[in-house]
Amino acid sequence: METMDMQVEPRRAEVIPRQAPRERVGGTLTRLPREDTPLPPVVLTHGTFSNAKLCEQLARFLQDAGFDSWVLEWPRHGQGARRGPVWSYERLALHEVQATLDTVRETTGRESLFWIGHSAGGVLPFIHLARNPGDDARFQGIVTMGSQTTHAGPGMLGMMKLGAGLLLTNVMGRASGKAMGLGPEDETRPLMNQWFRWNLSGRWLGADGFDYLDALMHVRVPTLCLAGAGDDFIAPVEGCRRLFDALGSDDKTFLTCSKEDGFREDYGHTRLIASRSAREELWPRLATWLMGHAERAP
Numbered sequence: 001m002e003t004m005d006m007q008v009e010p011r012r013a014e015v016i017p018r019q020a021p022r023e024r025v026g027g028t029l030t031r032l033p034r035e036d037t038p039l040p041p042v043v044l045t046h047g048t049f050s051n052a053k054l055c056e057q058l059a060r061f062l063q064d065a066g067f068d069s070w071v072l073e074w075p076r077h078g079q080g081a082r083r084g085p086v087w088s089y090e091r092l093a094l095h096e097v098q099a100t101l102d103t104v105r106e107t108t109g110r111e112s113l114f115w116i117g118h119s120a121g122g123v124l125p126f127i128h129l130a131r132n133p134g135d136d137a138r139f140q141g142i143v144t145m146g147s148q149t150t151h152a153g154p155g156m157l158g159m160m161k162l163g164a165g166l167l168l169t170n171v172m173g174r175a176s177g178k179a180m181g182l183g184p185e186d187e188t189r190p191l192m193n194q195w196f197r198w199n200l201s202g203r204w205l206g207a208d209g210f211d212y213l214d215a216l217m218h219v220r221v222p223t224l225c226l227a228g229a230g231d232d233f234i235a236p237v238e239g240c241r242r243l244f245d246a247l248g249s250d251d252k253t254f255l256t257c258s259k260e261d262g263f264r265e266d267y268g269h270t271r272l273i274a275s276r277s278a279r280e281e282l283w284p285r286l287a288t289w290l291m292g293h294a295e296r297a298p
Contacts, residue, residue, distance in 0.1 A: 021079060022103065027096050028052070028079055029103055032059050032069040039294050040113055040140040041068045041104050047119025047147075048195070049175075049183030051078030054118060054274055058283060065287045068108060072100055072121075077185045089120070089194040090206055093127035101138050112140045112298045114290055118273045119235060120195070122147030122225075126243070130215035137298040141222040143286060144240070145272045146231055149212070151239025152199040158233060159200065166196040182234075199239075213246045222251040222296065224289050226282065228267035229258030235269055253289070257282065 021030045029043075030052060042062055044055040052073035059069040074092065075084025087095065104113050115125045122144030129135055153162040169175040175192045177183040198204050204212040227240035237256055244254045257267040264277045272278060 021073075022107075026075045026084060026099055027077075028073045029100065030071045030073070031107070032063040032071070034063055034066060034068045035108075037066050037068055039067050039291075041070060041108050041110055042114040042116060042290065043070045043072055043100055043104065044116045045072040045118070045121035045124065046074070046077075047117070047121045048187050048191070049177030049180075049185050050118070051185055053078065054270075055116075057279070058116070058273060058286075061279070061283050062287060062290070065291075067114075067290065070100075070104060072096065076188065086188045086190060088190040088207065089123075090127060092191060093124040094131060097124050097128035098132075101135070105138075112138055114140045114143070114293075116143040116145070116286070117147060118145045119147055119269065123149055123243075125221075126216060126219065126247075127212065129219045129221065130212045131210070133215075133218045136220050139221045140296065140298060141224070141290065141293040143224045143226070143289070144243075145226045146228055146235040146240065146269050147225070148235045148239030148243050149195070149198045149204045150202050150242055151236050152195075153233055154236055154238070161233070162196055162200050166193065166200070169193065169196070213242070216243070216246040217248040219247050220249050221298075222293050223247055223249055223253070224286070225252070225254045226272055226286075227254070227256050228269055228272045229256055229260070230266035230268040230271075233269075251293075 021028045044059050046052065046054045052071045055071050059071050063069045073079060074096065101113070105111060117124060125139065125142050153159055165175065165180070169189055169192045173189055175187040177185045177187065206212065223244070225240055225244045227235065227237040229237060241254065244252060257263045257272060259266055264281060267278070272282065
């Protein structure tokens with residue numbers, strides 16, 4: 001597991017304090033409010049084997065930049081580790097994205113929001129939009145950080161690791177993040193079975209055979225995709241690029257975060273969102289992109 005060397009500055013007294021988490025049937029939403037802002041709300045969420053802590057510092061950074069920030073923590077993770085439904089990847093996406101859209105609109109009165117997702121958290125809105133193409137207007141923009149579904153574990157050794165992970169998950173009935181060195185949380189068998197099979201087959205198909213990559217041609221939401229050049233297993237650049245290329249939006253940007261492309265390092269999977277380098281050179285760039293799309297009429 002990659003180390004996170006980010007140093008957090010103390011919160012200033014004048015910053016609006018965090019509200020209590022809002023628990024729903026499923027995950028938990030925590031709001032870092034800026035009710036005085038004209039900017040659209042922004043929702044941040046983590047990926048597999050992780051929890052809300054991964055997103056908290058970026059959420060505070062965006063709150064300080066003027067955004068009403070929300071952190072979505074999946075069911076059975078972090079605060080709700082002992083409760084919540086046992087869902088597949090698809091079912092998680094279809095429930096949590098819809099519930100989050102509705103909750104943020106109900107609370108803020110805003111019809112659209114930004115979505116920032118790390119790893120699987122960046123895939124969730126695309127599953128929702130592929131199945132609900134009329135919901136494009138509910139998204140002001142989407143930012144993905146190391147998000148893909150078809151190219152994990154490249155090469156023969158990678159395929160062997162994925163196959164072993166699939167077998168172990170079904171034997172144990174779950175996937176242990178700590179045992180696998182991937183993070184602090186466990187994942188359910190239905191969720192991981194879908195992820196393993198998508199990447200082993202190279203095809204992003206729903207349980208009913210629905211082809212998500214084909215459906216993404218109808219998604220017109222502005223999108224910023226970040227891929228880490230040092231991520232050689234969970235979300236290789238090739239996989240992130242395949243998802244990006246499938247999007248039908250005319251407003252989309254792909255960034256390979258590497259030394260060759262002018263960044264400080266070849267970013268690994270976790271360091272894309274949680275590292276000193278990310279804080280100093282990726283977070284400001286992300287905020288600038290959000291600001292530039294804040295006035296867009298969905």
